[in-house]
Amino acid sequence: EDQVTQSPEALRLQEGESSSLNCSYTVSGLRGLFWYRQDPGKGPEFLFTLYSAGEEKEKERLKATLTKKESFLHITAPKPEDSATYLCAVQGNTNAGKSTFGDGTTLTVKP
Amino acid sequence: DTEVTQTPKHLVMGMTNKKSLKCEQHMGHRAMYWYKQKAKKPPELMFVYSYEKLSINESVPSRFSPECPNSSLLNLHLHALQPEDSALYLCASSQDPRYVSGYEQYFGPGTRLTVT
Numbered sequence: 001e002d003q004v005t006q007s008p009e010a011l012r013l014q015e016g017e018s019s020s021l022n023c024s025y026t027v028s029g030l031r032g033l034f035w036y037r038q039d040p041g042k043g044p045e046f047l048f049t050l051y052s053a054g055e056e057k058e059k060e061r062l063k064a065t066l067t068k069k070e071s072f073l074h075i076t077a078p079k080p081e082d083s084a085t086y087l088c089a090v091q092g093n094t095n096a097g098k099s100t101f102g103d104g105t106t107l108t109v110k111p
Numbered sequence: 112d113t114e115v116t117q118t119p120k121h122l123v124m125g126m127t128n129k130k131s132l133k134c135e136q137h138m139g140h141r142a143m144y145w146y147k148q149k150a151k152k153p154p155e156l157m158f159v160y161s162y163e164k165l166s167i168n169e170s171v172p173s174r175f176s177p178e179c180p181n182s183s184l185l186n187l188h189l190h191a192l193q194p195e196d197s198a199l200y201l202c203a204s205s206q207d208p209r210y211v212s213g214y215e216q217y218f219g220p221g222t223r224l225t226v227t
Contacts, residue, residue, distance in 0.1 A: 032214050043115075043201050043218030044154065087153055091214045097142060097167055099214065101153035 002027045002092045006102035013078055013109050021073040021086055021105045029093030033071050035064050036087040038104070044087055078109045114138075115219035117202050123225045126192060132222050134185040134202030142166075142208040143185040144216065145177060146201040154201055154218075160185060161208045192226045199223055 005024045013019055025033065032051055036044035048057045050066040057064050061082065063074040073086055085106045089099040115136045124130050134143065142161045146154035159167035160179040174196075176188040185202055203216040 034215055036218075041199070041221075041223070043203075043221050044216075046215055046217055049215045097159045097161060097208050097214075098156055098169075099216065103153055 002090055002095060002100040004088055004090055004100050004102035006086075006088050006105050008105060009103070010106045011108070013075075013107070015079055015109055015111050016077045018074070018076045018078070020075070021107070023071040023073070023088030023102055024069060025071070025088075025090045026069075027090045027092035027100070031091045031093060033066055034089045034091070034099065035071070035073055036089065038085045038087055040085075047086075075107070078107070080109045080111050083107055083109045115202055115204055115217050117200075117219035117222050119222060120220065121223045121225075123227060124189065124192065125227055126194075128192075129188070129190045131189065132187040132200055132202075132224075134187075134219055135183055136204040136217070137183055138204065138206075138217070139182075140204035140206050140217070141182060142205045143179065144201075144203040144205075145185065145187050146203065146218075147196075148199045148201055148221070158187075166208075189224075192224075194226050197224055197226045 003026045007022045035047040038044040048064040053068045055066050061076050065072045085104040087104045088102045091099050118133045145157040148154045157171045158177045163179045174191050178186040199221045201221045202219040205216045
Protein backbone atom coordinates (compact mmCIF):
# COMPACT_ATOMS: atom_id res chain seq x y z
CA GLU A 1 0.00 0.00 0.00
CA ASP A 2 1.29 3.45 -0.93
CA GLN A 3 2.07 5.75 2.00
CA VAL A 4 2.93 9.44 2.30
CA THR A 5 4.15 11.17 5.46
CA GLN A 6 4.62 14.93 5.60
CA SER A 7 6.58 16.86 8.18
CA PRO A 8 6.39 19.06 10.04
CA GLU A 9 2.64 19.16 10.62
CA ALA A 10 2.83 22.94 11.05
CA LEU A 11 5.57 25.48 10.37
CA ARG A 12 5.68 29.10 11.41
CA LEU A 13 8.22 31.36 9.71
CA GLN A 14 9.07 35.01 9.73
CA GLU A 15 8.86 36.77 6.39
CA GLY A 16 12.13 36.16 4.57
CA GLU A 17 13.10 33.12 6.68
CA SER A 18 13.75 30.26 4.24
CA SER A 19 12.89 26.65 5.14
CA SER A 20 11.89 23.26 3.74
CA LEU A 21 8.90 20.95 3.96
CA ASN A 22 9.41 17.19 3.81
CA CYS A 23 7.39 14.47 2.09
CA SER A 24 8.50 10.88 2.72
CA TYR A 25 6.89 8.18 0.64
CA THR A 26 6.71 4.47 -0.02
CA VAL A 27 5.16 3.42 -3.28
CA SER A 28 5.18 0.46 -5.59
CA GLY A 29 6.71 1.95 -8.71
CA LEU A 30 6.57 5.74 -8.56
CA ARG A 31 4.76 7.21 -11.54
CA GLY A 32 4.66 10.73 -10.18
CA LEU A 33 4.92 12.82 -7.01
CA PHE A 34 2.73 15.91 -6.82
CA TRP A 35 2.77 19.05 -4.71
CA TYR A 36 -0.38 21.08 -4.16
CA ARG A 37 -1.14 24.26 -2.26
CA GLN A 38 -4.48 24.62 -0.47
CA ASP A 39 -5.89 27.81 1.02
CA PRO A 40 -8.57 27.50 3.73
CA GLY A 41 -11.99 26.58 2.34
CA LYS A 42 -10.69 26.26 -1.24
CA GLY A 43 -9.68 23.42 -3.52
CA PRO A 44 -6.01 22.40 -3.81
CA GLU A 45 -3.97 24.20 -6.45
CA PHE A 46 -1.51 22.13 -8.47
CA LEU A 47 2.12 23.23 -8.11
CA PHE A 48 4.55 20.58 -9.38
CA THR A 49 4.94 17.05 -10.69
CA LEU A 50 8.22 15.17 -10.16
CA TYR A 51 8.81 11.87 -11.93
CA SER A 52 12.27 10.59 -11.05
CA ALA A 53 14.99 10.94 -8.43
CA GLY A 54 17.21 13.93 -9.00
CA GLU A 55 14.53 15.98 -10.65
CA GLU A 56 13.97 19.57 -9.53
CA LYS A 57 11.29 22.13 -10.42
CA GLU A 58 10.95 25.79 -9.48
CA LYS A 59 8.16 28.31 -9.39
CA GLU A 60 8.73 31.76 -7.92
CA ARG A 61 9.91 31.20 -4.31
CA LEU A 62 9.21 27.46 -4.37
CA LYS A 63 11.56 24.68 -5.41
CA ALA A 64 10.64 20.99 -5.30
CA THR A 65 13.22 18.20 -5.28
CA LEU A 66 12.93 14.42 -5.35
CA THR A 67 14.98 11.48 -4.11
CA LYS A 68 14.07 7.79 -4.10
CA LYS A 69 12.47 8.09 -0.66
CA GLU A 70 11.43 11.69 -0.17
CA SER A 71 10.68 15.05 -1.67
CA PHE A 72 11.41 18.50 -0.32
CA LEU A 73 9.58 21.72 -0.97
CA HIS A 74 12.04 24.53 -0.38
CA ILE A 75 10.61 27.97 0.27
CA THR A 76 13.06 30.84 -0.23
CA ALA A 77 12.40 34.20 1.42
CA PRO A 78 8.72 33.47 2.02
CA LYS A 79 6.05 36.14 2.10
CA PRO A 80 2.79 36.17 4.10
CA GLU A 81 0.89 35.24 0.93
CA ASP A 82 2.74 31.92 0.90
CA SER A 83 0.77 30.92 4.00
CA ALA A 84 -1.28 27.83 3.12
CA THR A 85 -1.41 24.08 3.58
CA TYR A 86 0.96 22.25 1.26
CA LEU A 87 -0.09 18.74 0.24
CA CYS A 88 2.12 16.03 -1.21
CA ALA A 89 0.66 13.10 -3.17
CA VAL A 90 2.08 10.08 -5.00
CA GLN A 91 0.83 7.99 -7.86
CA GLY A 92 2.14 4.43 -8.03
CA ASN A 93 1.88 1.59 -10.48
CA THR A 94 -0.61 -0.49 -8.56
CA ASN A 95 -3.45 1.98 -8.02
CA ALA A 96 -3.94 3.52 -11.42
CA GLY A 97 -5.91 6.74 -11.15
CA LYS A 98 -5.65 6.97 -7.37
CA SER A 99 -3.22 9.39 -5.79
CA THR A 100 -2.28 8.88 -2.14
CA PHE A 101 -2.15 12.15 -0.21
CA GLY A 102 -0.16 13.09 2.87
CA ASP A 103 -1.82 14.97 5.71
CA GLY A 104 -0.17 18.23 4.66
CA THR A 105 2.02 20.88 6.23
CA THR A 106 0.34 24.10 7.31
CA LEU A 107 2.70 27.00 6.71
CA THR A 108 2.21 30.37 8.40
CA VAL A 109 4.45 33.25 7.39
CA LYS A 110 4.40 36.24 9.73
CA PRO A 111 5.25 39.72 8.41
CA ASP B 112 -7.37 27.66 -18.88
CA THR B 113 -7.07 25.29 -15.91
CA GLU B 114 -10.46 25.94 -14.41
CA VAL B 115 -12.81 23.43 -12.87
CA THR B 116 -16.13 24.88 -11.77
CA GLN B 117 -18.45 23.50 -9.11
CA THR B 118 -22.00 24.40 -8.15
CA PRO B 119 -23.39 25.19 -5.71
CA LYS B 120 -20.71 26.76 -3.50
CA HIS B 121 -22.71 26.02 -0.38
CA LEU B 122 -25.51 23.54 0.28
CA VAL B 123 -27.56 22.88 3.38
CA MET B 124 -29.82 19.85 3.25
CA GLY B 125 -31.91 17.76 5.57
CA MET B 126 -31.44 14.05 5.96
CA THR B 127 -34.48 13.27 3.81
CA ASN B 128 -33.60 15.60 0.93
CA LYS B 129 -32.28 14.75 -2.52
CA LYS B 130 -29.77 17.13 -4.02
CA SER B 131 -27.03 17.11 -6.65
CA LEU B 132 -23.58 18.60 -6.89
CA LYS B 133 -22.28 19.60 -10.30
CA CYS B 134 -18.80 19.88 -11.74
CA GLU B 135 -17.63 21.07 -15.14
CA GLN B 136 -14.29 21.33 -16.93
CA HIS B 137 -13.45 22.44 -20.47
CA MET B 138 -9.79 21.45 -20.57
CA GLY B 139 -10.40 18.29 -22.57
CA HIS B 140 -9.44 16.17 -19.57
CA ARG B 141 -10.53 12.54 -19.71
CA ALA B 142 -10.48 11.68 -16.00
CA MET B 143 -12.68 13.27 -13.36
CA TYR B 144 -12.74 12.73 -9.62
CA TRP B 145 -14.91 13.30 -6.56
CA TYR B 146 -13.23 13.84 -3.20
CA LYS B 147 -14.57 14.46 0.30
CA GLN B 148 -12.50 16.63 2.64
CA LYS B 149 -13.01 17.10 6.34
CA ALA B 150 -11.40 19.96 8.26
CA LYS B 151 -7.63 19.67 8.66
CA LYS B 152 -7.57 16.41 6.70
CA PRO B 153 -6.36 15.65 3.17
CA PRO B 154 -8.85 15.02 0.36
CA GLU B 155 -10.33 11.52 0.52
CA LEU B 156 -11.03 9.90 -2.85
CA MET B 157 -14.61 8.80 -3.50
CA PHE B 158 -14.95 8.09 -7.23
CA VAL B 159 -12.92 8.25 -10.43
CA TYR B 160 -14.31 8.39 -13.95
CA SER B 161 -11.98 7.60 -16.80
CA TYR B 162 -13.27 8.20 -20.32
CA GLU B 163 -16.76 8.63 -18.86
CA LYS B 164 -16.71 5.22 -17.22
CA LEU B 165 -16.57 4.62 -13.50
CA SER B 166 -13.12 3.19 -12.84
CA ILE B 167 -12.76 3.57 -9.07
CA ASN B 168 -15.38 3.47 -6.32
CA GLU B 169 -13.75 3.67 -2.91
CA SER B 170 -16.53 1.71 -1.16
CA VAL B 171 -18.64 4.83 -0.85
CA PRO B 172 -22.13 4.41 0.70
CA SER B 173 -24.94 4.17 -1.83
CA ARG B 174 -26.45 7.43 -0.59
CA PHE B 175 -23.78 9.00 -2.84
CA SER B 176 -24.39 8.30 -6.53
CA PRO B 177 -22.01 9.63 -9.20
CA GLU B 178 -22.88 10.32 -12.79
CA CYS B 179 -20.77 11.37 -15.77
CA PRO B 180 -23.13 12.54 -18.55
CA ASN B 181 -20.24 13.50 -20.87
CA SER B 182 -16.52 14.16 -20.82
CA SER B 183 -16.95 17.68 -19.43
CA LEU B 184 -19.54 17.11 -16.73
CA LEU B 185 -19.62 15.22 -13.47
CA ASN B 186 -22.50 15.03 -11.01
CA LEU B 187 -22.82 13.69 -7.50
CA HIS B 188 -26.36 12.81 -6.46
CA LEU B 189 -27.06 12.90 -2.75
CA HIS B 190 -29.90 11.15 -0.94
CA ALA B 191 -30.67 10.43 2.70
CA LEU B 192 -27.37 11.81 3.93
CA GLN B 193 -26.20 11.73 7.53
CA PRO B 194 -24.80 14.67 9.55
CA GLU B 195 -21.34 13.06 9.39
CA ASP B 196 -21.44 13.54 5.62
CA SER B 197 -21.03 17.28 6.15
CA ALA B 198 -17.74 18.24 4.47
CA LEU B 199 -16.15 20.06 1.55
CA TYR B 200 -16.78 18.10 -1.65
CA LEU B 201 -14.12 18.59 -4.27
CA CYS B 202 -14.17 17.78 -7.94
CA ALA B 203 -10.96 17.38 -9.89
CA SER B 204 -9.89 16.49 -13.40
CA SER B 205 -6.71 15.24 -15.04
CA GLN B 206 -5.57 14.93 -18.63
CA ASP B 207 -5.34 11.32 -19.63
CA PRO B 208 -4.95 8.53 -17.10
CA ARG B 209 -3.24 6.34 -19.66
CA TYR B 210 -0.10 8.44 -19.36
CA VAL B 211 2.06 9.38 -16.38
CA SER B 212 1.74 13.07 -17.10
CA GLY B 213 -2.01 12.64 -17.02
CA TYR B 214 -2.26 12.20 -13.27
CA GLU B 215 -1.71 15.76 -12.06
CA GLN B 216 -5.09 16.95 -10.93
CA TYR B 217 -6.81 20.29 -11.20
CA PHE B 218 -9.34 20.91 -8.48
CA GLY B 219 -12.48 22.97 -8.35
CA PRO B 220 -13.25 25.33 -5.46
CA GLY B 221 -15.50 22.77 -3.78
CA THR B 222 -19.04 22.64 -2.44
CA ARG B 223 -19.43 23.14 1.29
CA LEU B 224 -22.15 20.68 2.32
CA THR B 225 -23.95 20.81 5.63
CA VAL B 226 -26.40 18.04 6.54
CA THR B 227 -28.89 18.95 9.26
